[in-house]
Amino acid sequence: MKALPHFFFTLLCFGVAPVLFAQTATLKGIAFNQNNIPLSDVNVSYADGGRLTDESGFYSIEIPAERIITIRFTHVGLKVVEAKFFLKKNELLEFNPVLSTRIQQISEVIISSENQDRIEGIVSLNPETVRKIPGANPGVENLLQSLPGVSSNNELSTQYAVRGGNYDENLVYINDIEVYRPFLIRSGQQEGLSIVNPDLVRDIGFSAGGFQAKYGDKLSSVLDITYRRPVDFAASADISLLGVNLSAEGLSKNKKLTALFGTRYWDNSLLVNAKPTETNYKPRFTDIQTYLTYTFNSKFELDFLGNIGVNRYSYQPQTRQTNFGTLADPIALVVVYDGQEEDKYETYFGAFSGTYKPNDHLKLKLIASSYHTQEQEYYDINAKYALGTPSTNIGDTSVGEVDFTRAIGSQFTHARNNLDALIVNLQHKGQYQKGSDQLDWGLKYARESIRDRLQEYEIIDSAGFSIRPSLERFTNQQPYEPFEAPLKPFSSRRAQNDVVINRVSGYFQFSKRLNWNTTKAWYNLGIRSHLWTVSGQDIASKTQQVVSPRGQFSLKPTWKNTNMVFRLAAGMYHQPPFYRELRDMQGQVIPDVKAQQSIHLVAGNDWSFKLWERPFSLTSEAYYKSLSNVNAYTLENVRIRYRAKNDAEAYAYGLDLRLSGEFVPGTESWISLGLLKTEENIQNRGYISRPTDQRFKLGFLFQDYVPTIPDVKLYLNMVYQTGLPGGSPNYANPYVYQTRLPFYFRADVGFAYTIINSKRALKSKSIFKELSAGLEIFNIFDRNNSITNTFVRDAATQQQYAVPNYLTPRVFNVKFSAKF
Template identity: 25%
Template sequence: MRVVLGCLLGAVLLASAPGAAAQAWGEIAGRVTEATTGDGVAGATVLITGTSYGRNAGADGRYAFRIPEGTYPVQVSFVGYATVRDTVVVRRGETTAFDAVLAQTDQALGEVAVEAGAERGVGVSRIDPRTVRDLPTPVTDAIRSVKVELGVTSSNELSNAYSVRGGSYDENQIFIDGFEVYRPLRISQGEQEGLGLINGDLASRLTLFAGGFPVRYGGKLASVLDATYAPPGGPVTGTAYSSTLDAGAAVQGAVGGGVGVAVAARSARPQRFFAGQELDGAYDPDYRDVQGVAQARLSDAHALRLLGLYARHRFRLAPQQRETTFGIFPNLVRTVAVDFEGVEEDGYGIGFGGALLASRLSDAVAAEHRLSVFSTDEFETYDISSRTSIFRRQQAPDRPQDDLDRIIEGQATQADVADNEISQTVYTAQGRYLARLGRHGLEAGWQARALRFGDDISERTTLTGRGRDGGTVTATSREIVGGESLASWQGALWVEDALALGRLTVTPGLRADYFGYNDELTLSPRLGLVYASGPQTTLSASAGVYHQAPTYRELRGDPAPADTALRPLNGDITSPRAVQAVVGLEHFFTSRRVALRAEAYAKRFSDLISYDTENVRVVYSAENDSEGYAVGADVQLRGELVPGLESWVNYGFLVTRERFYAPDLDGLSAAEAERAAARFEARGGGDWVRRPTDRRHNLSLFVQDYVPGDDTWTLHIRTLLGSGVPVTAPARDEDRSSGIAVEFDGASIFTDGRRNAVSLPAYFRFDLGATKELRLGTAPTGAPLLLRATVEVLNVFDQKNTVAYSWVEQVEEGRRQFTAVPTRLTPRTLNVRFRVAF
């Protein structure tokens, strides 16, 4: 720890060394008022675009903040009002007056797309893209910034996957400019996942819907993350950054003829970050992507926007050795040592292209039409052999307390071979129509989607140990070879109305979805309510029905250990259904400049497709085998400890349970019926059991502050703390009540033990960053040329978090034994980052 703090202090001294130009300061002050009444708009945000300078208006709409001299683009915004943009000139020692008048808006046609007014309602979190830049994270990733938002939990800093209010990783939808994008299908470890597809340097707005989201987004059971990329145009501006783990750049501007273009590229090679784990080996991650936005004004009524994305992610690992010591000191300590030979290579390529035509049909009517194609190709190959040794650690007499003898308890050899590929292509066409008729804000839309999947799998796992007669025994615990394909289509229609009744806004909506593969039609009614009881207090609620059409992986499921071929796709499966209700309160304390937000929710699930989470891979049962519920509450305090820098703390309480349907034993043989009944008993026997995402308590914190006396220095702290989620341990061989049979001359057949009866340890992470901002001069556009130098200490307290258990299998005298070995995440890491904005 002393070394890390010394490095941090050294970087601080370096950044503040002589030669850094001293900044001369001025002030911006004014009042934000409402256009129709002239009243001050309490809580309105006044922000210098692309910087951390700004603050919220007070109770009377007045504001003031200091800033270095220069020419700046400024924007003023508040929920339900059109954003005001302008340019201000700040001079040394002077106060520049800047007043803004905000007009209410429900829907407006922007430069390219029909943009809904600022989303209001329960479960909605608006994320400032600057937060992506300031969060101390291993790589600059917009999706990772979601992990500190209300209702979100995460237990893996290597992954950009997250859970929202008890939902799985696959129950979240992600949109860029209204186009849906998808996570890879076969990723199993966080190291393999790479960068999320949203580029924060292009985004102007990120909105998270943690419940009660509008009907246009479909029916995922957990959340929606919607990113809006800024319309490119005007003078050429850009940013570039580099760190010891990643790098990137973005540039945008007008190219003439009413056409604007933005291009951004990223690259991450975080070998050093991954290599700090307990698994020693040659890590070679290589994540790259490039994205572009182009827009053109075709006429006064029509605009065209094009979006393109290509990502190439590769992960190669030659594991060498892993040694994990765990247990209770001094007498219940074990060490598992594994020696490896071989190589693992995984990767995927993503191509995406979308076109959006936005049209203003009249002053009150607008439309947008989208066409897109999303394609992924993934591969997973490995040929690895390992020798596992389990040692009992015993305290040695007459030696130091930490000197423990290693007494071997068993050894086994395992060989894993795989050559898997999977591809998906999704074609989507969509229309959306908006109209303002009196107090009604009407929306209607349609969507047609074609889906294609191809899946080839070939993998085998064998174990070698000592048999009953003392000889060598080899058991095949998993072997599967096969292929599968799917081609189908989906269609949807929806209608929604935002009816303004004074301070109350009522938003009823209805969505109809059809899935051709299982010939299923679903109807999803929804209702949202927002009541502004005063300028600082808002009450909101939503209720609705959500149907999540089964994905390819839910249709296919994962093969059981005894299977030797892919099971046929389940054509009888239906969409899991959720009835959800959420209520919320938001109050802004103008005197303390702090907002309190509290929400409570309840979800009732039916026809669930049960799943287990193995690290970051979700493994499905491929059948509607259970029902469930989730109830909980989230509380957030959010405000500015210092002007212009927002901080917040979240606490969430969650209980989520599932109950399995009794199996249909008709037509099964006696042995099959016995195994099915035993499996049902292990899964609760009809009683409620914990779902894989059942995290009772979750705390997240993000704090920003200036160094006293020098507001060119900014400190950032991010903390995540959550209680342990449940996992399922394998059943023991001798547990015949679980229907286990072991045969070493063929496939080894075994079942899980009691479902989710074991919990992972609590997850705790504390990340710290310090940033020095220097003005290097003035860019050709007149904007200040700024350098931000950041030092980050990731996992400051070197917490050894566990993301999963690896169940080490041993064959001893013909019996299989399992030992739970924790799979631990990254240790403390120092990262240095530089960013230039022009």
């Protein structure tokens, strides 16, 4: 298998790779007595080693990874606590045992983050991998996009589509709290930071469909994030040409209060300034997050999760030249701009969560959260454009430059859009577990108050003649025939909405583990209900309700030398409309928009095996989704505009495959393949491709190392995806004219050198626990990926040109990382 690393070294012309870590994992925690007082001198041991807890009850022990290890916690005068663990390589798990004088706790259950995920169809991702894999917008979403069934054709965006759904169909939770994103963002380069801070993450779970009733009402996927709870003081810093990430964590002297803090500053002008448009670009994306936990006693604890995000986007385009056409007939679009865009997105999020455990079987939780966003989108940009022929003389210093252009028109765009939204949630969640049975239930109230002003228009002129929308009622033959109707903008939208949405939702589900001789099984049956009322100024109140039954079944046969899990999931999924789904193409709120409905059928298999004496896993899922009451939409960059008519039906089916494992010893890599077809039928006119019809997707995440220099690492993230149906004008009738963008191919590579690792830090007593420096190359093959087309018209030649809007070219970034 050594040929595989050599292939990539040759391909990339670099001979570097990641450090070969020992096959170990780390177990940390605090040992308590039955009165929740930390215990010193507790012996924490397993077959090959052990250590004692310190004066604060804290311990940290390295154990072998990828196999079952039995850990014993012993103390004079107290009963033994014994538990079995199965951890992945380099995984960090917190386990806080309670040693009692009355009850001996001997667990026959193997503690592993992987066991439950396998039977539920959840993909678990390693947070350390998230922090190391390069990307133009690094983070959890960057890693998700390498999974099958997940697609994003815009590296500047953190949004992703799953199995034919759009960006609004994905649930995101942090510590059981649903989080939101801004409403008005229309371009990936405006987004800034995801609300998920990867430096604070402990666990990442992702389901691409067929998820349980305990999760909310969306059609496509669930991203379940858990922030870690500190067991000691630590800090980290990441500094690069794109920004700065800082984090710190610690706990009080009595161990009752723990605090996790992170702040980020992001400036992607390095990426945007590399695009064909020359701009005066000043992005300022900043956020601050904190996660606090106070443990009153062994039964009750209180958590707080807070986030403040301030994204300011200042954009003054100056000139642009885009070369397109063919080698035989090259064409260049040259644009001179005047004006600017000033956008601002401020979000404030806070949530309190109280957890009460009256006994070992029952857990009760109460969550109160508030999300406030204030958004502004102001721009006045005048663009004068011309067409010309670029020089194709190879070797000439002026190759690619345009010697002569002819003016063909201009465009003026204007917007004064403001939005203020306040979302308040109050939620109760409960869980009762005894033996092999588990009950989960929940009840949630939400109030969404949105004030929105939409005011935007576009005027297009070509050779002195005002261009009107290409619709039949606007047909004209200028300049050959006079057109006497009043002049109107090419497009115009004006609306002012004051909307309140009240929601009540709840769920109940039952899970059970079964043993049939030597075969193990698990099933989950649940049901959700959601009732909502839309009201507001000049809006007739409308109340609707939906019910969603769901179920899962998993089977693990005991086959010799074969470790397989088979899964089936089926259910009905509803998506009651959020505010943006209530707005039609002109921005008017339609209160009687129905919930979109989808029936999921998912069949999966998880096969764990050894290859070259190393662990591997092949995960496969076939799925089918039948959708009704579909709210059809258009997609431009990351802006979604809905028809708000529920006048369509759709379907999606496909196959997801992922082979993961140690292609190189001591590292995790994977290859993923996704096949998808999704179509919609609008007003019974026939089936056509949906805007997210991503037919083929190939993802590759690879980690390697140089055996002779193990402190040199390589990380490669590569994606190939077929083009989306997004190359048509936004006013075009898709049943008459629908085209696809070219395929999307991107490879990001990162090289890192570990200057100080944990072993060296211990020997040298350095303030750094880890210190590394690296180089990242985004879009290493310099592929010209396009996100949309700009359509320009030449009155002289009676032609219309589709000019691609390219994403980022090859860009270099330098990065330094430190842990304290």
